[in-house]
Amino acid sequence: MNEPYPRAVAERGGKRIPDATVARLPIYLRSLLELGPQTPTVSSEQLAESAGVNAAKVRKDLSYLGSYGTRGVGYDVEYLQAHMRRALGMTQDWPVVIVGIGNLGAALANYGGFGNRGYPVAALVDASPDVVGRTFGDLVVRHADELAEVVAEEHIAIGVIATPAPAAQAVADELIAAGVRSILNFAPTVLTVPPEVSLRKVDLAVEMQILSFYQQHGPTSAAE
């Protein structure tokens, strides 16, 4: 089913930022960060080059954030970085819980890329007695029954689901009941969540199958 949600909420002075644009903002931000401090301004052309899109798209996208460019010059790198970080909510931390500490969950727990970017892994949870109590870095794996407490204690904002597929929906339901409104799902299954919850998914098997489709039929971007 999955009925059409009542659309549009994210606004700024009346203009909603399109989903497609939101998905590119992190790429632009990364490109800006790579420029370094000896580059005071960038043109849409340069940003486009390093983000792998075209210049018109960059200008449109940035115009949704507001008009931070200067005609004839380009965009002030530092200023644009600051606005982008603010738009992406990167002025604060968003504590993460990883549920399901198998191969993938453990790798995510050890992966440094989260913490230093504003998404500290604040808790690990698993249902198996073999795993509960183990430590990863300075975190002890807690039991799935305590999920609600964990979410409250650690002020969890984002739930990462790395359980087997059959457990994923129940975990999502518990996360949501505990107040989590953002979920990243690695389990190979479709999750149903209420409209006020943001859901993103990463499905490795699906990615492989998309690739082998194009391997057979000849590529057409295949890009996200």
Add this chain to the structure above:
Amino acid sequence: MNEPYPRAVAERGGKRIPDATVARLPIYLRSLLELGPQTPTVSSEQLAESAGVNAAKVRKDLSYLGSYGTRGVGYDVEYLQAHMRRALGMTQDWPVVIVGIGNLGAALANYGGFGNRGYPVAALVDASPDVVGRTFGDLVVRHADELAEVVAEEHIAIGVIATPAPAAQAVADELIAAGVRSILNFAPTVLTVPPEVSLRKVDLAVEMQILSFYQQHGPTSAAE
């Protein structure tokens, strides 16, 4: 830059299958597999329910594969499965090389989900002497210098890049030079590849940032 590719190749009797449809086929296939053998037919309504989309979309998507439904009845599950598997290239194996055996690469190497679904991990490659020579399952990590030989020997079809960002473009270039035409990129960087190469990416930091955007602004699907 990234100029518009000459579009459209994947055809079937003249009708190209849209990218958006291709990305959903794996989900439909998974839904079909979950139905089990005591369900001979499904309606678009049922398939839609379990795939998390709406029924009109299912019908349109399936119509691109050809007309395998029966009016008044629905779709023959087994027949549809077979056609879908064929379309997705799942009637053969596509050997995979994982390049970069850090946290994530190692987790992917241990992850069982690939091999049993037609994407056997046939080789592991890394640039660090500390890692080369280690074994994961029955695979020994080989040195990055041997990438071209590895690709040839193992008939690699898909390259998975799990290196640090700075190494990723060079790895992609080598994979492509060695004949690989499908790449799944986990490195947090934009890759440039020629149009005949299919590229998909998984970027955890980007996913988190998209989620925190919607956490701040109120969700609007956020879905892929």
Add this chain to the structure above:
DNA sequence: GGGTGTGAAAGCCTTCACAGCA
């Protein structure tokens, strides 16, 4: 001159709604 900001056009994708067949 150089490069942004943005209406307008074009292209995809989704949804509707219903003809048509089992």
Add this chain to the structure above:
DNA sequence: TGCTGTGAAGGCTTTCACACCC
């Protein structure tokens, strides 16, 4: 009657092209 297959409509997204400002 029930459900598929599909033109047509509608909505997003991308791209164009140029007015406008530094």
